[in-house]
Amino acid sequence: MPTPPDPTVLYPDVAACGSLAAALQAEGEGCLGAVPVTSSDSEPLLHAAVASTLQHREPLQISAWRHERRWSIWGTEPFQSLPLINSTTDDLAEVAKAARAWHDGAVLNDIRRAAPFVHLTGRFEVPDLDPARLTESEWQGMRQEAAELEYVWQETYQALIEAAYAEPALRALYPFTSHWALRFSTTTRPRLTVVGPCLAAGSDGTYTVGTGIVTPDLGRFATAREAVALAVRQLPPGLGPVTLGE
Incomplete structure (x- = not known):
């Protein structure tokens, strides 16, 4: 440069x-x-x-x-x-x-x-730091980000985010991404507590579910809905409401 x-x-x-x-x-x-x-x-x-x-x-x-x-x-x-x-x-x-x-x-x-x-950015202000509202704000920001992307796989990625948001069990968790892979936490930032599998949208139009970011070892699917359904089944039982990641 x-x-x-x-x-x-x-x-x-x-x-x-x-x-x-x-x-x-x-x-x-x-x-x-x-x-x-x-x-x-x-x-x-x-x-x-x-x-x-x-x-x-x-x-x-x-x-x-x-x-x-x-x-x-x-x-x-x-x-x-x-x-x-x-x-x-x-x-x-x-x-x-x-x-x-x-x-x-x-x-x-x-x-x-x-x-x-x-x-x-789509996020909204939560002055009282209510964890449920912070979770809602992060989902809103993530959905807007997905809609605004200009990458060739934007539609595939957006479909994944929307399918996950439509599932109540995942929508109740705090979402975050790592290398464009969708993950979930039972606490907000700044200290995340990762739970459940990792979801990713491929450039070939398929969707993967895995135990790690680069290990789609749980399945590959033609639709986001199928991948999300498996992710829900992989969640541990008894998850409570999201708490602050202090």
């Missing part, structure tokens, strides 16, 4: 302000006003953060690309460190608008209304 240009070449306006934090406060017709914006000590032209008034939101992370004039945003919740919003844009004023809405505690849909470039 070629050496990236000096940040002052891609971002002369930011350099003129002295930092990305200062440039953000000058953008969007000054919409950030007196909102505290911090910059990275080591790379002040490339990284900044805007805190939220809500305790269940981490500071919005803003990063400049190194090879192209563009900025990424990343807004997470603190318990699981999972993104609620993300996206990229070449318009720093739009970044400032998103940062202001994140800081002010606007609901996620209103953040996107304020800055239409913002991508909602």
